[in-house]
Amino acid sequence: MRISKALTIAGSDSGGGAGIQADLKTFQELEVYGMSAITAVTAQNTLGVQGIFPLTVEAVIDQIKSVGADLHPNAVKTGMLFNSEIIEAVAHAIKKEKMAKVVVDPVMIAKGGSPLLLEESVDTLKKKLIPIAFCITPNIPEAEKLVGFKIVSLEDRKRAAKTIFDLGAKSVVIKGGHDDGNEVTDLLFDGNTYHLFSSPRIDTKHTHGTGCTFAAAVTAELAKGKSILEAVETAKSFIHAAIEDSLGIGAGHGPTNHMAYRNRKVNV
Ligand SMILES: Nc1ncnc2c1ncn2[C@@H]1O[C@H](COP(=O)(O)OP(=O)(O)OP(=O)(O)O)[C@@H](O)[C@H]1O
Numbered sequence: 699m700r701i702s703k704a705l706t707i708a709g710s711d712s713g714g715g716a717g718i719q720a721d722l723k724t725f726q727e728l729e730v731y732g733m734s735a736i737t738a739v740t741a742q743n744t745l746g747v748q749g750i751f752p753l754t755v756e757a758v759i760d761q762i763k764s765v766g767a768d769l770h771p772n773a774v775k776t777g778m779l780f781n782s783e784i785i786e787a788v789a790h791a792i793k794k795e796k797m798a799k800v801v802v803d804p805v806m807i808a809k810g811g812s813p814l815l816l817e818e819s820v821d822t823l824k825k826k827l828i829p830i831a832f833c834i835t836p837n838i839p840e841a842e843k844l845v846g847f848k849i850v851s852l853e854d855r856k857r858a859a860k861t862i863f864d865l866g867a868k869s870v871v872i873k874g875g876h877d878d879g880n881e882v883t884d885l886l887f888d889g890n891t892y893h894l895f896s897s898p899r900i901d902t903k904h905t906h907g908t909g910c911t912f913a914a915a916v917t918a919e920l921a922k923g924k925s926i927l928e929a930v931e932t933a934k935s936f937i938h939a940a941i942e943d944s945l946g947i948g949a950g951h952g953p954t955n956h957m958a959y960r961n962r963k964v965n966v
Pocket residue numbers: 808809836837838873874875876882883884897898899900901902905906907908909910912933934937938941
């Protein structure tokens with residue numbers, strides 16, 4: 699059996715809904731072998747983030763090196779990187795290990811408002827990581843921080859995607875979860891064409907980890923050799939099912955159901 703392999707470089711969410719945990723569950727569900735390099739440990743649940751403990755640069759680099767030296771991932775995802783030192787180290791290690799198909803989820807702020815990336819590190823993200831990204835997946839507030847203007851209309855979103863593309867990413871997905879309206883639309887710009895992926899908006903508070911899960915699904919599909927268009931299409935279906943069939947656990951913003959997509963495929 700030839701299995702595709704993906705590496706996530708991200709923070710640990712003790713609550714299991716976002717970060718490394720969401721990524722590994724998503725890889726597994728999409729039949730991709732998952733590996734991890736942890737950048738920070740968070741004490742977190744559905745009510746918020748209670749503690750953040752970044753790892754040393756050495757610890758982060760060594761994990762990436764160990765994976766690169768032996769297991770050769772077909773695609774890589776980055777999530778919470780927390781500070782400039784970790785961003786620079788991650789970008790350097792990815793290049794050194796010649797890892798391809800890098801999906802950058804520019805995680806900045808957790809649902810409850812806790813910063814998962816220091817404000818002063820946004821510039822490092824733009825200069826060091828975006829230029830090596832095969833795909834970058836900001837939500838609307840993250841895209842606004844990257845481009846420096848407000849995104850209200852679809853035209854603004856297209857302009858923002860092109861601006862981020864010009865920073866060096868090969869493709870850009872600006873997710874629409876933070877928009878309003880009855881539909882949630884994600885916009886993909888692949889350098890030539892703007893593609894829209896829409897689904898009905900699900901009325902729920904259980905959306906913890908949607909961004910991580912979506913980007914992990916894109917990464918898993920790219921690892922299998924799918925095109926960016928196919929990968930985003932599958933990721934959108936995966937996250938829609940995961941939100942729709944959410945588990946209803948925890949007293950706050952609960953996690954999504956990573957098993958939902960598989961269950962639907964089994965039941966049709
Ligand atoms: N209420 C919803 N109904 C259906 N799909 C949604 C909903 N909210 C988000 N999505 C989908 O989930 C994915 C993540 O979108 P979003 O913009 O919320 O990312 P994010 O802000 O990074 O996630 P989070 O809010 O968990 O940090 C996108 O594919 C989006 O279309």
